[in-house]
Amino acid sequence: DSGVTQTPKHLITATGQRVTLRCSPRSGDLSVYWYQQSLDQGLQFLIHYYNGEERAKGNILERFSAQQFPDLHSELNLSSLELGDSALYFCASSVETGSTQYFGPGTRLTVL
């Protein structure tokens, strides 16, 4: 158990819908990272937040957005969902930027 929690574990929704994925970092960790894992694209970095501020952006679509709240939990919002958004979404946390990342168990999103 990494200490990072993600909810929900599974999510099934329809095209065009909007969903919110939640991540609670390990106690004391200030950085949160989001990743998408799919069969065709592999593991892709989406975004990095540090203490509430966005610090780095990867291949994140404009339909996706994220934020980190004052209590350091983070949410990833996915809107206008398409079939191709079906994937495993992981979050990870670290004490400082660049230090060892601890991954949560992931949220499996299925878009029908």
Added chain:
Amino acid sequence: GNSVTQMEGPVTLSEEAFLTINCTYTATGYPSLFWYVQYPGEGLQLLLKATKADDKGSNKGFEATYRKETTSFHLEKGSVQVSDSAVYFCALSDPQGTGGFKTIFGAGTRLFVKA
């Protein structure tokens, strides 16, 4: 841009065989390099890391050496066990000017170890 290339799998070995999974990278500057392992149905776990050239990362019998001259970070283990069956990802940490970090992963190599 920065990238990571690792050998395609699956790799199938018998128990106690020697394991090598090749990983090469392209990067400007001096990134940190990592190996992560993903067991079925789980998230990624850090296996080992190296932060500068010639550093050797090691954990649970696995080793990898940061070779700047060949831009490589190959994973090795002298004697694999059935419990090592998993997907292994090579990755590099790409610092951004904003103080953030992007982690770039290879495609992953699935390892099957037979008893």
